[in-house]
Amino acid sequence: MSASLTIDAMLTTSGDAAVPAMPAPEAPVEVIPLTAEQIAAAAEREAQTQLAVRRRRDRLAGLVQSVVPGLVGILIFLLLWQGLTHVATQIPGPVKVWDSAVKLFSDPFYRKGPNDQGIGWNILASLQRVGLGFGLAALVGIPAGFMIGRFEYLNRMTSPIISLLRPVSPLAWLPIGLMVFKAANPAAIWVIFICSIWPMIINTATGVQRIPQDYLNVARVLNLSEWKVFTKILFPAVLPYMLTGVKLSIGVAWLVIVAAEMLTGGVGIGFWLWDEWNNLVVEHIIIAIFTIGIVGLLLEQALIWIAKRFQFD
Amino acid sequence: MANPFHLVVDNVDKRFNTKQGEFIAIRDINLRVQRGEFTALIGHSGCGKSTLLNLIAGLDVATNGVLVCAGREISGPGPDRGVVFQNHSLLPWLTCFDNVYLAVERVFSATEKKPQLIARTEAALKMVGLTHATHKHPNEISGGMKQRVGIARALSIEPAVLLLDEPFGALDALTRAHLQDELMRIVADTKSTVVMVTHDVDEAVLLSDKIVMMTNGPSATIGEILDVKLARPRDRLELAEDTDYHYYRKAVVEFLYSKQKKAA
Ligand SMILES: Nc1ncnc2c1ncn2[C@@H]1O[C@H](COP(=O)(O)OP(=O)(O)OP(=O)(O)O)[C@@H](O)[C@H]1O
Ligand SMILES: [Mg+2]
Numbered sequence: 176m177s178a179s180l181t182i183d184a185m186l187t188t189s190g191d192a193a194v195p196a197m198p199a200p201e202a203p204v205e206v207i208p209l210t211a212e213q214i215a216a217a218a219e220r221e222a223q224t225q226l227a228v229r230r231r232r233d234r235l236a237g238l239v240q241s242v243v244p245g246l247v248g249i250l251i252f253l254l255l256w257q258g259l260t261h262v263a264t265q266i267p268g269p270v271k272v273w274d275s276a277v278k279l280f281s282d283p284f285y286r287k288g289p290n291d292q293g294i295g296w297n298i299l300a301s302l303q304r305v306g307l308g309f310g311l312a313a314l315v316g317i318p319a320g321f322m323i324g325r326f327e328y329l330n331r332m333t334s335p336i337i338s339l340l341r342p343v344s345p346l347a348w349l350p351i352g353l354m355v356f357k358a359a360n361p362a363a364i365w366v367i368f369i370c371s372i373w374p375m376i377i378n379t380a381t382g383v384q385r386i387p388q389d390y391l392n393v394a395r396v397l398n399l400s401e402w403k404v405f406t407k408i409l410f411p412a413v414l415p416y417m418l419t420g421v422k423l424s425i426g427v428a429w430l431v432i433v434a435a436e437m438l439t440g441g442v443g444i445g446f447w448l449w450d451e452w453n454n455l456v457v458e459h460i461i462i463a464i465f466t467i468g469i470v471g472l473l474l475e476q477a478l479i480w481i482a483k484r485f486q487f488d
Numbered sequence: 489m490a491n492p493f494h495l496v497v498d499n500v501d502k503r504f505n506t507k508q509g510e511f512i513a514i515r516d517i518n519l520r521v522q523r524g525e526f527t528a529l530i531g532h533s534g535c536g537k538s539t540l541l542n543l544i545a546g547l548d549v550a551t552n553g554v555l556v557c558a559g560r561e562i563s564g565p566g567p568d569r570g571v572v573f574q575n576h577s578l579l580p581w582l583t584c585f586d587n588v589y590l591a592v593e594r595v596f597s598a599t600e601k602k603p604q605l606i607a608r609t610e611a612a613l614k615m616v617g618l619t620h621a622t623h624k625h626p627n628e629i630s631g632g633m634k635q636r637v638g639i640a641r642a643l644s645i646e647p648a649v650l651l652l653d654e655p656f657g658a659l660d661a662l663t664r665a666h667l668q669d670e671l672m673r674i675v676a677d678t679k680s681t682v683v684m685v686t687h688d689v690d691e692a693v694l695l696s697d698k699i700v701m702m703t704n705g706p707s708a709t710i711g712e713i714l715d716v717k718l719a720r721p722r723d724r725l726e727l728a729e730d731t732d733y734h735y736y737r738k739a740v741v742e743f744l745y746s747k748q749k750k751a752a
Contacts, residue, residue, distance in 0.1 A: 389573060389575060389577040390577065390579060392547060392571075392573065392577065393573075393577050393579065395547060395565045396545060396546075396547065396565045396566075396567075396569070396570075396571045397565075397567055397590070397591050397594045397595075397645075398564075398565060398566055398567055398594065399590070399594055403590070403594070407579065407582070407590055408579065411579070411581040412581075
């Protein structure tokens with residue numbers, strides 16, 4: 176296999192590269208006679224460095240093993256893409272797209288009228304809509320989730336409606352938004368709000384329902400006030416679930432904003448993508464796709480990072 | 489009301505409504521506990537020890553009968569009864585200090601200022617020998633240490649009765665012995681009234697003034713009550729050669745394994 180060959184090659188080269196000046200263990204370091212302690216100390220030192228080297232090499236090997244397959248995958252992907260351009264000639268190759276991207280991202284924040292703005296502005300506009308819709312959804316969805324989780328009656332009351340509305344594509348709500356707000360921007364925010372709210376409600380409610388009875392018993396034997404129960408027990412216990420909901424929401428929101436912006440127009444990465452399609456600049460469409468992917472990935476990673484900080488046990 | 493008994497359980501029944509109909513867990517429970525007395529509840533698994541303890545804690549309501557603690561009828565959980573649960577039940581997002589402080593604050597914040605509350609919390613942790621782990625989270629300490637924090641939390645509120653549900657059940661034998669000794673010392677220092685559920689005969693005899701032996705469920709009740717009149721302080725090494733100790737031990741073992749033999 177060529178892939179494993181590459182890995183092995185890289186492993187040895189990188190391992191050696193990390194310790195270029197290390198003498199071989201058998202090689203005598205000095206010729207002057209040494210006392211027993213000195214020899215022992217030297218041996219100890221030697222063992223220590225050996226250990227450190229081995230550790231470093233292990234770490235490097237681990238890194239190489241985790242990174243290399245990804246790089247290989249990307250390489251294959253690029254090759255396939257390049258191959259595809261020979262068959263479907265209207266698709267630009269990776270090099271052409273890269274050049275175009277460099278040009279585009281060298282001046283991301285220009286403004287030449289409402290429909291011609293730098294890609295940076297477009298990304299920021301989309302992020303702002305997502306942030307607003309998503310923030311409003313959190314503001315409503317998380318308290319609603321707490322209530323639904325805490326009160327069984329409310330749960331029974333709301334569950335048919337939620338189950339019915341949840342599978343509906345958020346874009347189906349766009350006309351209602353346009354009708355009510357009579358403007359594209361709030362309508363797009365509204366769509367984000369709708370699509371983000373379900374995961375937040377459902378995950379928060381599940382979290383509340385899954386609080387271990389032990390924790391609630393602690394609250395009961397101490398007769399804690401509702402406020403203390405909420406701040407010291409409910410909220411921290413539900414937080415991981417809530418963050419899962421938030422993570423799911425942001426993923427969906429970022430998926431949906433692109434589609435919503437294609438329909439509403441204005442400034443935004445989705446609209447920009449559609450605009451470039453109208454202009455038939457295919458490189459830019461591909462750049463938009465990658466940009467959307469990368470921003471989505473960053474959003475999710477950020478939330479995973481936050482969620483990790485609130486993980487207990 | 490001059491009731492000489494600190495804790496009174498009078499003709500208590502507990503039935504559960506299950507899918508198969510009514511299930512009588514315990515019935516006709518009569519128990520008197522004096523102030524400063526250490527009572528052990530022992531019996532086979534599923535006989536209703538936890539059920540009885542939960543009734544005393546007020547976490548559950550008796551179907552029949554009355555429970556009285558320190559002259560007041562038990563109608564719900566309250567900080568006059570400190571509970572140590574079988575599985576420590578510490579809140580994982582709070583440090584050991586904060587876990588105890590939560591309880592201290594609840595009970596004493598009306599009458600005391602913050603420095604006093606902090607002092608109480610620190611004293612409770614010191615009592616169980618965990619001063620060094622004050623600012624650690626539960627997931628950073630061992631099982632035995634967690635159980636000690638649980639005991640510190642229960643005792644920090646100066647309860648009229650301390651209720652323990654198999655507090656050392658999940659621990660290894662060495663840690664358990666260590667914590668038993670520690671519990672004996674703490675109870676002697678604080679003169680606490682204790683009701684403890686256990687299924688360990690040695691633990692029951694070593695710690696208790698009174699061993700309440702329960703018959704097998706369903707519809708379990710108190711089979712025998714054994715007064716353990718061993719002098720305190722007790723030392724497990726000395727007791728190992730004590731004839732009285734062996735007499736008590738044998739009585740409990742006999743009850744459990746011949747009179748209430750578990751149909752396996
Ligand atoms: N909420 C409940 N609903 C129905 N039955 C219950 C309930 N709680 C306990 N029981 C039943 O009551 C009986 C006594 O349970 P309990 O937990 O008090 O036993 P235990 O003596 O504490 O046992 P163990 O030593 O295993 O902890 C059991 O048969 C149990 O199935
Ligand atoms: Mg039990």
